[in-house]
Amino acid sequence: xxSGHSHDDVRSHVQSYLLVFAALGLLTVVTVxxxxxxxxxxxxxxxxxxxxxxxxxxxxxxxxxxxxxxxGIYGLLLLTGFFLLGLFFLTIITVMSQQGxxxxxxxxxxxxxxxxxxxx
Amino acid sequence: MVEIPxxxxxxxxxxxxxxxxxxxxxxASEVMxxxxxxxTYILLRVGAVSWxxxxxxxxxxxxxxNTMVLITSSVTMVMAWASLAMNNFSGxxxxxxxxILLALVFLVAKAIEYNAKFSHGLFPKTxxxxxxxxxxxxxxxxxxxxxxxxxxxxxxxxxxxxxxxERQGLMNRVEVAGLYWHFVDLVWIFLFPxxxxxxxx
Numbered sequence: 001x002x003s004g005h006s007h008d009d010v011r012s013h014v015q016s017y018l019l020v021f022a023a024l025g026l027l028t029v030v031t032v033x034x035x036x037x038x039x040x041x042x043x044x045x046x047x048x049x050x051x052x053x054x055x056x057x058x059x060x061x062x063x064x065x066x067x068x069x070x071x072g073i074y075g076l077l078l079l080t081g082f083f084l085l086g087l088f089f090l091t092i093i094t095v096m097s098q099q100g101x102x103x104x105x106x107x108x109x110x111x112x113x114x115x116x117x118x119x120x
Numbered sequence: 121m122v123e124i125p126x127x128x129x130x131x132x133x134x135x136x137x138x139x140x141x142x143x144x145x146x147x148a149s150e151v152m153x154x155x156x157x158x159x160t161y162i163l164l165r166v167g168a169v170s171w172x173x174x175x176x177x178x179x180x181x182x183x184x185x186n187t188m189v190l191i192t193s194s195v196t197m198v199m200a201w202a203s204l205a206m207n208n209f210s211g212x213x214x215x216x217x218x219x220i221l222l223a224l225v226f227l228v229a230k231a232i233e234y235n236a237k238f239s240h241g242l243f244p245k246t247x248x249x250x251x252x253x254x255x256x257x258x259x260x261x262x263x264x265x266x267x268x269x270x271x272x273x274x275x276x277x278x279x280x281x282x283x284x285x286e287r288q289g290l291m292n293r294v295e296v297a298g299l300y301w302h303f304v305d306l307v308w309i310f311l312f313p314x315x316x317x318x319x320x321x
Contacts, residue, residue, distance in 0.1 A: 010205040017202070021195045028187050032180065035317035048313035055309045063198045063302045070135025073144050080148040084155045091159040095166045 020062045027055050128288040143296045147303050150263075154307050157259070161252050161314065165321075172249050173320035177242065179233055183316045186229050187308065193222035194305040197271075197298045204291045209282050212294070216275045219301070223268045230261050253315050260311060263304050270297050 031051045039047055061067040066077075125131075126138040134141050165171050174180070196218040203211030237243070237250070244254040274290075274297055281290040 010202050014199070014202050017195055017198050021191065024191045025188065028184065028191065031313055031317065032184055035175075035313070041319050041321060044317075044319050048317055052310050052313055056306050059194060059302050059306050059309065063194055063305075064299055070130075072134035072136060072141065076141075076144055076148055080151050084151055087152070087155050087159050088162070091162050094163060 016062055020058050023058060024055055027051055027058075031055075128292060137292055139292050139296045140299070143299045147299065150303060150307075154256075154259075157252075157256050158310070158314070161256070164248050164252055168248060168321070171321045174316040174318055176320065177249065178253070178316050179236065180316050182229055182233050183312055186226050187312050189222050189226045189229070190305045190308050193219045193226070194302050196222065197301045201291065201294045201298050204282075204287070204294055207287075209279070212278065213275065216271060216278075216294070220268055220271050220275060223264055223271070227261060227264060227268075230257070256311060257315070260304070260307055263307070267297070267301050267304055270300070 031048065034047050034051065035044065037044075037047075066073070124138075128137060130137055131141070136144075196215045200212050200215035200219060203209070203215055234254075242250055244251045274294055278290055278294075281287075281293075
C-alpha cells in the first residue's frame with residue numbers, strides 16, 4: 001500500500017501551514033517583546049521556554065505531520081524524550097549537589113590535590 | 121532487479137515507509153546531540169560567577185530576522201512537498217528553490233554576525249558565554265549547510281525521478297528532507313531566546 005495523500009487532504013493541510021506560519025511570526029514578535037518585561041531571571045527563562053515550546057509544538061505537529069503520524073514514531077519520540085529528560089536531570093543533579101559552592105574554588109582545590117599527589 | 125522493500129509502501133509493524141522511520145531515528149540522535157549541548161549551557165551558566173545578558177553582546181535584530189527567515193523556509197519546504205502531493209511539479213521547484221535561497225540568506229546573515237564579533241575581538245576563547253554560543257550556533261549552521269546540500273540535490277535531480285514515474289519515491293524523499301529541515305528550524309527556535317534574549321547574572 002503506498003503512503004498516498006488525496007488532493008483534498010493536502011489542500012486543507014496547505015491552509016493550516018499558512019495559519020501556522022502566521023502564528024509562528026506572531027510568536028516570534030511575542031518572544032522578543034516579552035524579553036523586555038521585568039519578569040526577573042527565572043521568570044524570563046520560564047516565559048521564553050514556554051513560548052519556544054508552543055512554537056516548537058506547532059512546527060512538530062503541523063509541519064512535521066506528527067499530529068497524524070503512526071504509533072511507531074510516537075513510541076520512538078517518547079523514548080527519545082525520556083532519555084533527553086534523563087540528560088537534563090543529570091545536569092540538574094550535578095548543579096544541585098554543587099549548590100552554594102564556588103566553582104572556581106572547587107577547581108582550585110582539585111589542582112592542589114592533583115599536585116600534592118605527585119601529578120604533573 | 122530487486123525492489124528495495126518499503127521504499128514507498130508502508131511497513132505494517134512501524135506504520136511508515138522505511139525512509140521516514142530512518143529520518144526520525146536520525147532526528148532522535150540529533151535531539152541527544154543538541155540536548156547534550158543545551159545541558160552544557162545550563163551547567164556553564166549556573167556555575168558561572170557572572171553571565172552576560174544576550175543583547176549586551178549579540179545582535180538581536182539580525183537574529184530575529186534570521187528566525188523569520190528559517191520559519192519561512194520551513195513553510196516553503198512543506199509547500200514543496202504539498203506541491204508534489206497535488207501533482208504540481210513546477211510548484212515543487214519554486215518552493216524548494218525558495219527554501220534553498222532562504223537557507224543561504226540565513227548563512228549569509230550568520231556570517232555577517234560572526235564577522236562583526238571577530239572584528240570586535242570577540243572569539244570563542246574570549247569567555248564562556250561566547251564559547252558555548254559559537255559552538256552551538258556554529259554546529260547549527262553546519263546542519264543548515266547539510267540541509268542545503270540535500271535540498272539542492274533534490275531540486276536538481278527531482279525532475280528525472282518525476283518523469284520516470286517515481287512520483288511517490290520523490291515525494292517521500294522530499295518529505296524526509298523536510299522532516300530534517302523542520303528539526304533544524306526547531307533547534308533555532310530554542311537557540312534564539314536562549315542566547316539572544318535571556319537576562320544575565
